[in-house]
Amino acid sequence: MKNISELLDLEIPDKELVELILEHPLEDLLDNWDIFSNHHRIAIFRLSDLDTKVNLMTNLPPAAQEDILTFLSVQNTKSLFGEMEPDDVVDFIQAVNAEVRKSVWDSLSDESKKESLFLLRFDEDDAAGLMTPRYLEINVHATCDQALKFIRSHAEEVETIYYAYVLDEFKRLVGILSLKELILTSGDKPVREIMTTNIISVEEDRDQEDVAKVLETYNLLAVPVVNKQNILLGIVTFDDVIDVIREEQTEDVYKMGAMGGSLMPYLNSSILGLIRKRLPWLLVMLVVGAITTNVLDHYTGLFLSAAFLINFIPVITQTGGNTGSQSATLMIRGLATGEIHFRDIWKVLSRELLVGLVMGLIIGLVMVFRSYYLPPAGIEWLQAITIGLSMVFVVTFSTLIGSTAPLLIHKLGFDPAVMSGPLMSTVIDVAGLTIYFEFASRILL
């Protein structure tokens, strides 16, 4: 089968082209959305079945969603949003521009409006911000037959029928009934006899990362969200948890690349938005990093009597920075996955000291031979040894700083991924250059 960009090159009539395109799986449509003309996009959307429409709408970036909505008739919008899950509708309402938001709101049913208003009250990054209010609730006094009958008659209205939530008269969550248990049991046995009372739930203001961890640890399809009184507010399903994991992943990667963690896709961000996300970090690192200028100025006399030292400044700071960022990456990741805690600091330090010394000795040795044998020519043995020896200490120092900085920053309650970068690289540069020049002035002068 021809792939989508090949099809577009064929220049066949639009109607046939769109039909051929629609034979491709949804991933391919999403992947090529930006190369379709607006005309094709609308045609593809119109000709898709309702499920595909919902999947397209929830997977496309906000700008593309807005484009489609502008072309849909009110009637079409109604059926689309009727089919979408309320938590997705709310995410959607919060992402699009004011004009589209208004037309979406107008096309919601009264029931959906009520649900959306309920959900909009909660913080987006909390457990409650992820939940859907469409779940099955069963009275604690029901029998299995009654429960199954209830599930059958409400299957179309809820996000998952595989768990039902058993509530007492005060709407407090007292048990969870899995459909699996239910279809294995029958008759007039009360549900309270087969429900799980060992309930795994999260409170409404629990951080979304924690919700993800709970669902993962117990391999659950959905986690119930309760308030302080244990009253059930909604459920968070596995698909929303996957979205959270992806989101947090992008945020972490951005932070490591020294940027604020906005989630807007690159090609949809405005130039101003990109600059606003990037420039502050560069300026912070510039201001802090400028300390190196003063360090270097302090040693001007040394350079003038041993000019070759200048040539190795970038290699020294680079290697220190690379080593430090390896250590920091290991710590940041370990802290994020919960493998490393602050209490491990001595264990970490002793390992990093060993790793740093061994790597430093090898790198130092390489530097001695590299400086002596390779151009630029004219470096003597003593000078080469000065450079190699500095490297041993710079590498060791960098592993120690690179590993302790994130642990300390985390302990102080800050985000190590954000704070480690600029702080650490400056400390390493300043310390690395000082080590280098102090060695040089002692050995060579």
Next chain:
Amino acid sequence: MKNISELLDLEIPDKELVELILEHPLEDLLDNWDIFSNHHRIAIFRLSDLDTKVNLMTNLPPAAQEDILTFLSVQNTKSLFGEMEPDDVVDFIQAVNAEVRKSVWDSLSDESKKESLFLLRFDEDDAAGLMTPRYLEINVHATCDQALKFIRSHAEEVETIYYAYVLDEFKRLVGILSLKELILTSGDKPVREIMTTNIISVEEDRDQEDVAKVLETYNLLAVPVVNKQNILLGIVTFDDVIDVIREEQTEDVYKMGAMGGSLMPYLNSSILGLIRKRLPWLLVMLVVGAITTNVLDHYTGLFLSAAFLINFIPVITQTGGNTGSQSATLMIRGLATGEIHFRDIWKVLSRELLVGLVMGLIIGLVMVFRSYYLPPAGIEWLQAITIGLSMVFVVTFSTLIGSTAPLLIHKLGFDPAVMSGPLMSTVIDVAGLTIYFEFASRILL
């Protein structure tokens, strides 16, 4: 309730202590596993119910798993592995040392051995490496009542009962039946009338990242894995997909931190293992980065007549590196999520040019005033302007290189996260220093 480390500080008798510890949720047990004594660990494990045992076993790091297994009786191991999913058993077998592996293997039932041998044939990182062979298969000629009866009688043996897979006489996958549809329909209607024939499946050798994307795009609980003849081999469930997403996340973060992507947890890695993962990258970057030494050597004459230039070398290379790594991060992430393609290169270049120019002008201006007004003293306006102007060009150049390098590397079929780091930072350093010194020699000499 006291938290676990507070409980340990109380020094109450072991039996009571373990009982109090067991009242905490599983996440807390896992989080504190490393501060328990070995004695407590065994007691906690022994006193847990079978579900908790399985969850402990699948969530603990390999070394901790091995410790527990050494203490378990053969009978206990049997019931534990009888309860674990075959794909988890296989992951486990591949992770532990040879001695433990042998005792695990001996304790498996004949059925489990057969399943494990079947699964061990496939590559770990492929769709087939993630699948479980425990799924529900229904004959295409069955009625709904027969199907439901079959599901009831096999519910305990399969990983999920929420989808059943409809096969023809050649074991080819012809439809998917959701339990939801099934309990809404009843009687002797043939399953083929209510099954979905619009099947979303993956081929056995599909990369695990792709499997994750398919499950996410369609919000599925499980994806069937088929061979080239469309014969069903197994299913991949959402919990395994979440594991894949986490794994790939760790790999990506490690690559950005300039390390090989082994997944061994930090505290369980040997010193030698850590060095092997880190040193090769440092050496590559050292060798490539050493080009800067030659660049600097080339300009020795310039330094001797304008020594202040030396002081700004680290700030120039740092800012270039930071800017470049922001651009590279945006590209690497965009390529990974499928938002950015090579075909967008001109769009990307024009945005980065604009972003780079604006950021460069602001940073350049900051540098002019910083150099003139702040220590080290003695910098003249013309010298300050030289530094500022160099910065404008270095920043702009870095955004362009930082964005194009990952796109080109990806286009050539390499992994941009691995390759961009060392290559890019060297190019930026070499180019940045050259820009700086060329400006300086033209303006100042």
